[in-house]
Amino acid sequence: MPSKPRAMNIRARVTQDAQMLAHLGIGVDAGALEQPRAGQPLLYLDVAPHLVNALDFCHGGVVYALADTACAYALGADAFVPATIDASVTYIRPGRVGERLWAHTEIIRQTKRLGTCEVRVLNPAGELVLVYRGTCANAAGAG
DSSP states (O other): OOOOOOOOOOOHHHHHHHHHHHHEEEEOOOHHSEEEEEEEEOOEEEHHHGGGTSSSSBOOOHHHHHHHHHHHHHBBBTTTTEEEEEEEEEEEEEOTTTEEEEEEEEEEEESEEEEEEEEEETTTOOEEEEEEEEEEEEEEEEO
């Protein structure tokens, strides 16, 4: 029988997810991790050649992964282990090779059981690339 997920702080999650994040080109702003401020993006995506599709755009699934991870990190706390149960995305414009895309996250509502947030992914010019709205359940009580 699998054990229940345990709550963990954001530094532990970043450490645990480091290999997956690096593979996708997702990085963590160390300054934001040390001294977080409201509205400050924590995660970014460096668009590399291996992340683009046949149109030479960053694959939508990779940008989605950035937004989904940003939502989970925003909602994650010692007593809340986020597991995405619903998400919708709107792709506004493509990310391109060489760009650094930033995930700006806003928590819409969070309770002990559910959390909803909106993530806006912006390119270096400050233009909107993707809008994500996701709901996570607290997996700390799963099992």
